[in-house]
Amino acid sequence: MTAPGAPGSAGAWWGTEDVCVRFGDTLALNDVWFRAEPGRVSAVVGGDGAGRTTLLRCLAGALAPTSGRVRRPIPLETGYLSAGSGVYPDLSVTENLAFRATAYRVPAQQARERGAELLARAGLDRVGDRLAGQLSGGMRQKLGVIAAMLHHPDLLVLDEPTTGVDPVSRADLWWLIARAAAGGAAVVLATSYLDEAERAHDVLVLDAGTVLATGTADQIVAAMPGTLTVASARPAGEAGRGAWRREGRWRVWNPTAADTAGAIAPDLQDAVTVAILARELALVPAAGASR
Amino acid sequence: MTELPVQAVAVTRAFGHFVAVDQVDLQVRPGEVVGLLGANGAGKTTLIRLLLGLLRPSGGEIRLFGEPPSRRTRARIGYVPQGLGLYDDLTVGENLAFSAAAFGEGPGAAALPGPLLRYGDTVVGALPLGVQRTAAFAEALAHRPDLLVLDEPTSGVDPLARARLWETVAGAAAAGAGVLVTTHYMDEAGECDRLVVMAAGRVVARGTAREIAGDARISVVQAESWAAAFGALEAAGLPVALVGRTLRVPGAPPDAVRRALGDLPAAVASAPATLEERFFELTLSSAQTEARRDRRP
Numbered sequence: 001m002t003a004p005g006a007p008g009s010a011g012a013w014w015g016t017e018d019v020c021v022r023f024g025d026t027l028a029l030n031d032v033w034f035r036a037e038p039g040r041v042s043a044v045v046g047g048d049g050a051g052r053t054t055l056l057r058c059l060a061g062a063l064a065p066t067s068g069r070v071r072r073p074i075p076l077e078t079g080y081l082s083a084g085s086g087v088y089p090d091l092s093v094t095e096n097l098a099f100r101a102t103a104y105r106v107p108a109q110q111a112r113e114r115g116a117e118l119l120a121r122a123g124l125d126r127v128g129d130r131l132a133g134q135l136s137g138g139m140r141q142k143l144g145v146i147a148a149m150l151h152h153p154d155l156l157v158l159d160e161p162t163t164g165v166d167p168v169s170r171a172d173l174w175w176l177i178a179r180a181a182a183g184g185a186a187v188v189l190a191t192s193y194l195d196e197a198e199r200a201h202d203v204l205v206l207d208a209g210t211v212l213a214t215g216t217a218d219q220i221v222a223a224m225p226g227t228l229t230v231a232s233a234r235p236a237g238e239a240g241r242g243a244w245r246r247e248g249r250w251r252v253w254n255p256t257a258a259d260t261a262g263a264i265a266p267d268l269q270d271a272v273t274v275a276i277l278a279r280e281l282a283l284v285p286a287a288g289a290s291r
Numbered sequence: 292m293t294e295l296p297v298q299a300v301a302v303t304r305a306f307g308h309f310v311a312v313d314q315v316d317l318q319v320r321p322g323e324v325v326g327l328l329g330a331n332g333a334g335k336t337t338l339i340r341l342l343l344g345l346l347r348p349s350g351g352e353i354r355l356f357g358e359p360p361s362r363r364t365r366a367r368i369g370y371v372p373q374g375l376g377l378y379d380d381l382t383v384g385e386n387l388a389f390s391a392a393a394f395g396e397g398p399g400a401a402a403l404p405g406p407l408l409r410y411g412d413t414v415v416g417a418l419p420l421g422v423q424r425t426a427a428f429a430e431a432l433a434h435r436p437d438l439l440v441l442d443e444p445t446s447g448v449d450p451l452a453r454a455r456l457w458e459t460v461a462g463a464a465a466a467g468a469g470v471l472v473t474t475h476y477m478d479e480a481g482e483c484d485r486l487v488v489m490a491a492g493r494v495v496a497r498g499t500a501r502e503i504a505g506d507a508r509i510s511v512v513q514a515e516s517w518a519a520a521f522g523a524l525e526a527a528g529l530p531v532a533l534v535g536r537t538l539r540v541p542g543a544p545p546d547a548v549r550r551a552l553g554d555l556p557a558a559v560a561s562a563p564a565t566l567e568e569r570f571f572e573l574t575l576s577s578a579q580t581e582a583r584r585d586r587r588p
């Protein structure tokens with residue numbers, strides 16, 4: 001284990017180097033470079049079909065890439081929550097944790113103590129005897145994260161731990177995530193919520209298997225091409241193609257403008273939307289465009 | 292015309308001893324987008340089922356367009372449930388045609404909007420989630436409803452797709468429909484004209500996002516080592532949230548946070564609470580009230 005909260009202290013990192021994954025004719029990941037460091041939370045964001053799950057499965061060792069290299073710890077030092085919650089519905093909450101502890105060779109007494117503490121903090125202490133299959137969605141996700149981090153893994157990989165989870169359970173989940181990172185784990189989580197990406201230390205934006213942006217939230221925002229203005233309606237004509245609705249008004253992206261008259265400072269949500277939009281506009285040229 | 296899409300007064304619904312919806316007042320006016328926020332179990336889905344006429348209230352009164360919920364009012368409602376409500380083994384075109392027939396519309400109402408044209412002959416189960424959502428919206432809007440009810444409409448879609456769904460919602464509102472939308476996603480509160488916050492079956496706050504966040508404040512910690520500060524605050528039993536390298540501590544004034552940090556090098560300041568943080572406060576205090584009520588003889 002490395003000293004928590006001291007970036008780069010060990011120089012250790014986990015991640016992928018030039019990874020491609022092909023399923024038949026589909027290129028699910030295309031030359032993906034990604035780095036997760038101890039004591040830091042990395043968010044992998046993107047929509048449906050972006051390649052988030054494929055990347056996380058590679059990191060967790062559940063899928064071998066078609067080409068490229070994956071740097072990951074040995075399986076006993078990896079914790080993985082697959083999409084849709086990796087808990088056994090026919091086992092109780094405490095049985096789920098006991099099973100995990102055995103599989104990851106955590107001494108029983110130590111596992112019971114740590115399990116009880118994490119369950120209590122996540123508001124699950126009164127449902128220890130309940131079958132996991134009878135928990136609400138948010139409770140099941142919390143159990144899944146606790147099970148994945150029970151053995152203090154060096155790398156904790158969480159596939160959409162918060163999707164569809166209500167804000168109160170989401171706060172508990174983020175507490176667990178922060179706790180794991182504070183303990184020195186490199187945490188990688190997939191999410192479709194950009195406010196969560198803003199909370200992470202590092203962000204990777206995927207779209208259709210390709211890396212659209214990577215870095216800290218500030219770096220991704222700083223690298224956004226062009227400028228943004230705000231309008232009360234979608235502009236007519238060509239400019240309207242680069243506009244989207246946000247909080248009751250319109251963001252208008254000008255890809256080439258360097259002038260800053262009336263331009264606003266973008267945030268991560270703006271920068272990620274621009275990255276997706278830029279890719280879409282490049283794929284679908286305007287009628288009469290010269291390409 | 293003064294008929295309101297939704298006018299609910301002191302609506303209550305109990306299941307046995309459990310009161311899922313408790314004395315709720317709710318109004319949705321034409322052209323207005325009302326956001327319904329609440330944790331799981333707050334009563335949002337039960338309230339929606341009451342409005343759709345799928346459940347009858349145990350008390351209070353619901354009027355839709357001036358009359359009690361019925362098949363006739365249902366015909367004026369477009370509804371997108373959490374699970375989208377499409378038939379997985381029918382194509383997009385067949386789903387829309389079926390829905391148009393159920394609403395007594397001609398085949399014209401089943402015409403596919405532009406973004407769905409290339410998917411018309413594909414079975415819904417084989418489509419990406421984002422396209423399924425677009426199809427569910429198209430189906431709900433095809434009969435030009437006067438009230439649109441959306442239950443967590445944007446879960447799991449990328450930000451651009453989310454912006455486009457909101458554009459559709461805003462378009463329906465601009466055309467005069469009232470919209471009631473539930474969301475777990477506080478960023479989307481900004482798309483709503485008004486918010487109603489529910490906790491434990493009751494309405495605990497209403498107003499704009501800014502009004503609800505109000506002047507609540509929290510403590511913010513910038514520490515040399517966030518991990519060490521996190522450990523210290525946790526040991527002191529304070530609720531602490533990690534945001535980048537910053538820690539946010541709701542419900543504790545800066546001096547209490549400073550004490551809990553001991554001699555760790557850190558700057559502690561006070562900052563305005565976000566809507567989400569205010570929401571926790573409302574939800575938690577309501578849970579405590581609830582617990583006190585339970586202990587009463």
